[in-house]
Amino acid sequence: MTENERKIIEILESAGPKGVIQAEIYKTLGLSKSWVSEILSLMEKRGLIVRTKGPGKTLVVKLSKYADPASGRTIVVGLVPSIEYLPLPVMMKKLGDQGYRVEPSLRRSVVDVAIGFMKGEFHIAYLPIYTLAVMRQLGAEFKILGAVALGGASIVGHRTPDVDKIFTSMLSTMEVLAMAYLRTHGLDHTYTKYYRDPRDVVETISKDHRSVAVLWEPYSLIAEAEGLRRTPLTNIIGDYHCCLLIARGNMHPDIIELIANAHRESIETLGRNIEFASQIFSRIVGIEPHIIVKASNEYKYTYHIEKGLLRNIASHAKGPLTNIEILENLVSQNVINT
Known part of the structure; x- marks a missing residue:
């Protein structure tokens, strides 16, 4: 150059x-x-x-990364380092075979991804359905290409019943799960603190025996390896949706459909591509492949969106992020090929 x-x-x-x-x-x-x-x-x-x-x-x-992929042939995807997005390398390969370059853009938090998407920095993004409900109310235009996985988060902390503080990420599935955990355990008056980077909070709760955190994978497994207690939230409230893959609403319909199909196929074929996916994903997020493979077992990968699961989480966590009318309208009006 x-x-x-x-x-x-x-x-x-x-x-x-x-x-x-x-x-x-x-x-x-x-x-x-x-x-x-x-x-x-x-x-x-x-x-x-x-x-x-x-x-x-x-x-x-x-x-090119800022242009419509129909002309720029580049698709920028926003994400945080979560093993939920393990199908991404398979999707990248499928789109690459059709002449498109997929460029991952890693951010620290889902709030950062949401802001980047609304500013036009990404063509597609992985974001929690509950974050998307807020974005829709703020006027963001997007199409939903499908779900990604069920489960994957855990409550992490010390073996003590005296909890006075819970850490969670903001406007996210982790926040919804924190509300559900506090409600089911009668801890409604516990102080909630927000973290931006899950790596930082593992160190924090290691030193504070009266705090817990809601963490996604691989960070809850990493915390467990460091001696903290880990309880999957599925053990408490059952299966739940976390993130969806979305695309800009103004992208060419043919490109949106192409990405949606590649997303669906990447989930369907992830099982036989797990070695390939973990190696490539390791380079994207900076996490060792063997940790990625182990953490992937905490998720049930699916592109289907089940409204029954949305109603279930809404029954456990009351609040603006889990307004069932908004959530059901969101997935009814904006889903592509699911």
Whole structure:
């Protein structure tokens, strides 16, 4: 990559999803229109950028990852490091075989993923159904491509009945499960604290014998390996939905259907691709493959959305995140091919 290409990418990265009018690139670089146009043409041929018609006679330039995959051939997916998303490498391969590059974008929390999606940083994202209910009320446009898995979270802490603090991630399945746990154990007055990174909270509760945390995998297994007690939430409330895969609502319908089909097939074939998936996923999230394989046993992978499970969790956890009318309307109106 040339120095001028690097500078152009820096300009476009700063601009984000909205892109930059081509004339602004000439001015910023101080180069001739013909020279910059030639550089952009070469970058476009290599799939680095996409140029689209802007206002009047202008051209808008943006990085391929911010363009509609129908033209950019790049699909950016937002996610947190959770073993629930283990089917992702299989989906990436299936889409790659059809000429699309899938670029994972790892964030610390589901709130960060939700914000990134609403800002247009991702084409698709894995997000909890309960987070999506909030996003829908805020006006976010998206299509649901299917569920991902059931279960996968645990209550982690010391072997003591005297709990005065519970840690959970914000606006997430973990928060809903924390509410359910407190309600079923008569701990309604326990203080709730939010964490952004599950790795940090494992260290915190190791030192505080009166606190517990709701953690997804692999972090609850990691906490157990460090001597903490782990109780799967399925032992308390039964099966429950966690995340769904969503896509931007304004993407081309054919691309949405293509991704939905690849998502469904990735879950159907995960069992015979577990070794491949764990190796690739390890590189994405920075977790050892053997831990990934072990943690995957805590999930039941499925792309089907069961309304009965939504009603079950709503009966255990009362609150705005589990309004059953909103949840059922969400999955009824926005599901693609499930």
